[in-house]
Amino acid sequence: MSPVDSHSMGGKLDPEALAAVLDRTGGLDEDVLVGPAYGEDAAVIDLGDERLVVSSDPISLAAERIGTLGVHVACNDVAVGGADPEYLTAVLLVPSEAGDGVAPTGGEGSDDSIETIMADVEREASALDVSIVGGHTEYVDQLDRPLLSMTAMGRTDRAIPTGGAEPGDRLVLTKGAGIEATAILATDFREDLEGVSAGTLDRAAEFFEDLSVVPDARVLREYATAMHDPTEGGVFDGLIELAAASEVELVVESATIPIREETARLCTAMDVDPLHAFGSGAALATVREEDVADALAALADVGIEAAEIGTVRAADEPALVLDGERHTDPAREALYALWDDT
Structure with missing residues (x-):
């Protein structure tokens, strides 16, 4: 839960x-x-x-x-x-x-x-x-x-928990951060995005078609030790939750996290951090080091973008180490501030 x-x-x-x-x-x-x-x-x-x-x-x-x-x-x-x-x-x-x-x-x-x-x-x-x-x-x-x-x-016949990550595993993220948030911004907040072109907004609204991770998970479950669906709070909170469930430390550099061009443009225009924004559409998985290349190749074979974004290591206290800074508490969903203002 x-x-x-x-x-x-x-x-x-x-x-x-x-x-x-x-x-x-x-x-x-x-x-x-x-x-x-x-x-x-x-x-x-x-x-x-x-x-x-x-x-x-x-x-x-x-x-x-x-x-x-x-x-x-x-x-x-x-x-x-x-x-x-x-x-x-x-x-x-x-x-x-x-x-x-x-x-x-x-x-x-x-x-x-x-x-x-x-x-x-x-x-x-x-x-x-x-x-x-x-x-x-x-x-x-x-x-x-x-x-x-x-x-x-x-x-x-094989369930995969969020809490299955092991030290030495590698982190894989499909598609990118803020997929769901991008679609919501392009529709619920379209009138507030005056500096963004209509073409960009139309493409961003089509991200509703990318929300399913059923195809992603179908590939990854052949390799994954743990999987997680980042939703509210985005990839950041998803990583916090995966670390807590697995009782490990996740070490990630934000530069390795894929962010689509449309996501970057809309989030910049609305002053939203895409790592903290609704993340449905991306799947997080931990994969043994020796399986990473095969997992990424299998995703690519079915047309799913993915990237290795970090490593799993043992820790006395579960945490996300993002760009060298240690985090143990989830963040508030970034889009809430926009709804608060409406």
Whole structure:
């Protein structure tokens, strides 16, 4: 269980607050191989010959394409857990048009939101060959924006935890930092990006098509000792979480982290650090040193950009050492300040 990926202005729980939640999850059945833990993307349940990988995530803030984001954020967690996502449930809560003290009744605007969101969900799930098998939808008078929470499930014969990195492993990142953030900036904040060309904004908005790491993870799981899906807080927080889950130190130089041109332009224009901004679309993996070249070549063979960005070493206290500076605490998601100002 990673800190709450709410995409809301409150943001993730800090590790201490999350620990209080994790302490109240009850006793775990012996078939639970990976349970709730800081940094872990998904639960893993022993089914005998197979492992069931399960993850839930909500989306509430991004105004554009939350159905798209919801499917990929949930499915990505299952993919980096070593499984192909197979099933989804969707819980969709939408604002009612009723006023205070009036029972939620919905309305044309609410119904339009439901149709738009679920059309996105259906399209993205179909593209991944994932079945939507249940969920819940209702109007909520207290909401001022839709909230979509999805649970993804998939089976595998080899689950891969976030906490599997070993000293001596190498860090691999696919695609680049801030893929999801770039798409959000190009849509939710398009009117604020006056200095950025329309062509750049249009290309950046197309990053919504790059949010899935199912293909990335499908290649990497043949080599990875650990995998992780950086979401809220970006690659920076993803590295912090991977270090904590694996109880290791990660040594990274920021110059080695791929950042696409469109990401750099939009983040510069909005004064956003791309390493601290929503990171869906990239997969983090640790790979044994002798397997790095093969892993990168296998990704390249299927057209996925990737780079080696750092090393894993033993440590008394888990940490990210970025450009020589040691970090143990996650950072606040960079885009929250932009929503705070709107």
